[in-house]
Amino acid sequence: MSSSSASAAASKKQALFITTLIILWYSSNIGVILLNKFLLSNYHFAFPVFLTMCHMAACALLSYVSIVFLKIVPFQRIKSMSQFLRIATLSIVFCASVVGGNISLKYLPVSFNQAVGATTPFFTALFAYLMTLKREAWITYLCLVPVVGGVVIASGGEPMFHLFGFIMCIGATAARAFKSVLQGILLSSEGEKLNSMNLLLYMSPIALVVLLPAAIIMEPNVLEVTVSLGIEHRYMTILLLLNSAMAYGANLCNFLVTKHTSALTLQVLGNAKGAVAVVISILIFRNPVTFTGLAGYTMTVMGVVAYGEAKRRYK
Numbered sequence: 001m002s003s004s005s006a007s008a009a010a011s012k013k014q015a016l017f018i019t020t021l022i023i024l025w026y027s028s029n030i031g032v033i034l035l036n037k038f039l040l041s042n043y044h045f046a047f048p049v050f051l052t053m054c055h056m057a058a059c060a061l062l063s064y065v066s067i068v069f070l071k072i073v074p075f076q077r078i079k080s081m082s083q084f085l086r087i088a089t090l091s092i093v094f095c096a097s098v099v100g101g102n103i104s105l106k107y108l109p110v111s112f113n114q115a116v117g118a119t120t121p122f123f124t125a126l127f128a129y130l131m132t133l134k135r136e137a138w139i140t141y142l143c144l145v146p147v148v149g150g151v152v153i154a155s156g157g158e159p160m161f162h163l164f165g166f167i168m169c170i171g172a173t174a175a176r177a178f179k180s181v182l183q184g185i186l187l188s189s190e191g192e193k194l195n196s197m198n199l200l201l202y203m204s205p206i207a208l209v210v211l212l213p214a215a216i217i218m219e220p221n222v223l224e225v226t227v228s229l230g231i232e233h234r235y236m237t238i239l240l241l242l243n244s245a246m247a248y249g250a251n252l253c254n255f256l257v258t259k260h261t262s263a264l265t266l267q268v269l270g271n272a273k274g275a276v277a278v279v280i281s282i283l284i285f286r287n288p289v290t291f292t293g294l295a296g297y298t299m300t301v302m303g304v305v306a307y308g309e310a311k312r313r314y315k
Contacts, residue, residue, distance in 0.1 A: 018260055022269060025253035030277045032250045033114075034284065035243040037105050041285070043229060043236055048102035050222045051243075053211040055098065058244035059251055060204035067201055076198040086186055087199065091206040093179045099211075100172030107165025108158075110281035111289060114274035115154045115297040116169040121304050122147050123177030131181055137314035143307040150300030157292025183258055196255035200248075275301060 039045040066072045078084050104113055122144045128134050155161060186199070194202070215222060230237045257269065278297070282289060 021253060021256055021260065024249065025257055025269070026273050026276070028246050028250035028253055029273055030280065031246050032243065033105075033110060033277055034281060035239060035246065036102055037110050037281065037285065039236075039239060039243060040102065040106050043233055043239075045226070045229060045236070045240075046106060047215070047219045047222045047225070048106060049099055049211060049215045050219050050226070051102055051240075052095065052098045053208060053215050054240060054244045055247035055251075056095075056204050056207040056211060058241075059200055059248045060208055062245070062248045063197060063201040063204060067197055073195050073197045076194050078202065083194075084202075086182075087194075087202050088206050090179060090182050090186060090199075091203040092210060093175050093182065094203060095207045095210050097172045097175035097179055099214075100168045100175060104165045104169035104172060107162035108169060109160050109285065109287035111278045111287060111297075112154065112158045112160065112293070113169055114278050114281075115293070115300060116151055116166065117173050117176075118274050118297065118300045118304060119147055119151050119170075120173050120177045120180075121307055123174045124180060125307075127178045127181045131185070136311060140307060140310040140314055143303055143310050146299045146303030147307065148300075148303075150296045150298070150303060152296070153299060154293045154296025157290040157294075157296060159288045159290060159293075180258060183255070196252065196259050200251055200255060272301075 036051065039051065040048065045051065067075050078087070101113070101117075104116075108116075125136065125141070125144060129136075155166065183199075186194070226240075281287070
């Protein structure tokens with residue numbers, strides 16, 4: 001086989017791998033969002049911190065099984081205190097983004113939650129500049145105006161707007177963007193590079209340690225209510241376990257997509273995913289929507305698309 005044929009075959013294989021990865025990423029992420037909302041609203045499981053803790057417990061357990069027993073990837077040890085502190089920082093930021101997002105789902109419909117989440121590229125660009133001093137062309141930053149403006153319009157047209165839920169959602173969005181940029185830096189460091197599964201293996205227990213006291217303090221009756229709801233609703237426990245396992249798949253796909261593409265690509269894909277999640281959630285939960293809200297969300301998505309195109313053209 002010639003070198004050009006081998007290169008073409010490798011390119012096709014890589015394209016197929018990334019395509020499959022993106023499909024799995026879409027399925028797991030949308031499934032987690034919808035199940036989170038279903039548990040928090042339909043089952044009145046009002047414990048977002050404990051829900052996030054269940055996600056992290058599943059990530060820790062499944063990562064350990066995958067690496068130590070199934071040996072899907074070689075086990076990598078932490079080489080320095082500096083590397084551990086970077087992973088711990090990433091884990092804490094990750095906790096903040098997930099908990100904030102879950103809290104917002106208690107008060108906001110999925111459609112509006114996704115509209116606010118679509119502003120992630122704005123925060124990604126901000127943190128990328130602050131952390132790496134990387135500047136973009138002025139037209140690239142101009143494209144972020146409709147991204148933010150669309151959410152302002154959507155907020156005014158949201159029938160189920162809740163201020164606290166909105167603040168939590170904005171905070172979660174900013175934390176998610178910060179995590180993506182920080183994660184990109186951590187994964188690209190050749191000296192202390194960890195593959196995605198080992199990074200998840202180390203992050204999850206740290207997150208669990210952070211979330212456990214938070215759940216005890218903020219949600220003291222969670223175990224009693226969880227057992228009660230499990231007895232009252234036959235499938236509640238199964239859904240909680242499925243939701244936690246799906247969170248592991250979503251987190252793993254997030255890491256892999258960032259590693260094989262970029263933080264910005266992950267955010268742009270996320271907004272397309274958000275549009276699908278919006279449609280599905282409206283069909284399932286039947287929350288009211290307005291023309292103003294849809295117009296604002298459309299403006300935000302169009303701004304994100306323009307931002308991605310501007311970044312590509314003005315590198």
